[in-house]
Amino acid sequence: MTEAEQFLDVARRAKDAAAELAPLPRSVKDAALRVLADALVERSAEIVAANAEDVARARENGTSAAMIDRLRLDEDRIAAIADAVRHVAGLPDPVGEVVRGSVLPNGLELRQIRVPLGVVGIIYEGRPNVTVDAAALCLKSGNVALLRGSSSAYSSNTALVEIMRDALRGTGVPAEAVQLVPGTSRESVQHLMKARGLVDVLIPRGGASLINSVVENSVVPVIETGVGVCHVYVDAEADLDMALSILLNSKTQRCSVCNAAETLLVHRDAAPGFLPRALAALAEAGVTVHGDKRVAEYSADVVPATEEDWATEYLSLDIAAAVVDGLEDAVAHIRRYGSGHTDAIITRSQPAARRFVSLVDSAAVVVNASTRFTDGGEFGFGAEIGISTQKLHARGPMGLPELTSTKYVVTGDGHIRA
Known part of the structure; x- marks a missing residue:
């Protein structure tokens, strides 16, 4: 035959x-x-x-x-x-x-x-x-x-x-x-x-x-x-210890899966207190950071980010990083480059969290938790057949x-x- x-x-x-x-x-x-x-x-x-x-x-x-x-x-x-x-x-x-x-x-x-x-x-x-x-x-x-x-x-x-x-x-x-x-x-x-x-x-x-x-x-x-170009946005009112823990888990707990974080966005007001710690911790974990000019100011180890980096699903120990001027800019970045899979905000501000959730059109929007939770098993569904990023018939795990x-x-x- x-x-x-x-x-x-x-x-x-x-x-x-x-x-x-x-x-x-x-x-x-x-x-x-x-x-x-x-x-x-x-x-x-x-x-x-x-x-x-x-x-x-x-x-x-x-x-x-x-x-x-x-x-x-x-x-x-x-x-x-x-x-x-x-x-x-x-x-x-x-x-x-x-x-x-x-x-x-x-x-x-x-x-x-x-x-x-x-x-x-x-x-x-x-x-x-x-x-x-x-x-x-x-x-x-x-x-x-x-x-x-x-x-x-x-x-x-x-x-x-x-x-x-x-x-x-x-x-x-x-x-x-x-x-x-x-x-x-x-x-x-x-x-x-x-x-x-x-x-x-x-x-x-x-x-x-x-x-x-x-x-x-x-x-x-x-x-x-769809692919998982997942974002972690650290808001101006984020708990920075929490943000660091969530970022490392989102990126390094298992980097080769679709719900791993691929882009870090940091509010400009949080950047001075957060980025030095985050870049050092990511480097210690073996992560290569592809950053914009404002991120590069905090470490000589940052690789200049290209336009392609912002839409890349690395599935490896790499992450793109940018400093943004506010929540609206973070949302605009996610809308332009995201894949509609999972995007997270780290913030102590309930208004900021609500605004982010209402504006980000992804299958899963996460507040103060790792992107790695977007998973059928973690959601209690059992082993999922996939994570849908479309809107018809099914969406999410x-x-x-x-x-x-x-x-x-x-x-x-x-x-x-x-």
Whole structure:
């Protein structure tokens, strides 16, 4: 079979599995997820061995340390992934939830209920944990997961999907509910993007080039998970100790993820007291600061910022920094260069906080806390399928309800329309 024929075979089996999976009760899905989680732990040695192949190839190809960190799996990370699956199993099932309901004046009973989307295609880069997170969330919400990870994680993803499919056999959940898109070529992605009628929705997770390619070329509906050019704005009335702690956590706790801070904005009145401490702390943490002229006045180690820096998602120990004349200027900077993901203000002023929240149009606006909290797990949703930066269907961390659509159930007693 050609790669295109292989894909069509997989997609058709996925569509059939979706019809079988959708009506399954929560008890069956939850039991299957727990079996799946146990299997990941029991066969962790296989996963680690497969992942070592991917890591070795990445090193040979000169992949950055930050990207290798996203790729790497060990027993502790696998155990954490399995725990996330168990957590998803314990979450409420959105399928069948009544969104709204009423009895119409003519006596018809009207209910709008949540239903699975169907076949969910996920195109993602680097992180093999997404393979399991996506599969678990799709299964819990009654959807089939059609997975197309990056070639850099192919060995890891193949092992993970094989283990999950083996675990599902005998649980009542069809093994075809979790499938890899065949092949590692660019054409395999094209097959997925053109599979209208077989795939119900696509969710791209990765860098700007991947997301833009899917949004611009897919004929399958897309939920856009955008890049994270996240800002921390230190207001004139900020608690500077708090601001420093939040900045370091936002940037360095894990720099290779989309909710890490990429730009620091400091009010000019806070700059003299804050920037010397912040620049020293960032340098000690190994962070390179790309700053404007006013930031550079406080340290010779600051690299001059370019226009490109302000819109860059570094995913590394780099951060852009600027001094701004006020909150309105900070907001203008975020509007111009931000990606609509997560932006934070550090301030003791309630009016400033309210103003910032009302003006910044991002999926998550944070007051006096780290940008790293924009995460499905941290929000209590379980492992999210992605963080949407668009405004239609879903926005922000996408948990189980965001993996459903709705349908209307209309119940009558011989009603006919006049």
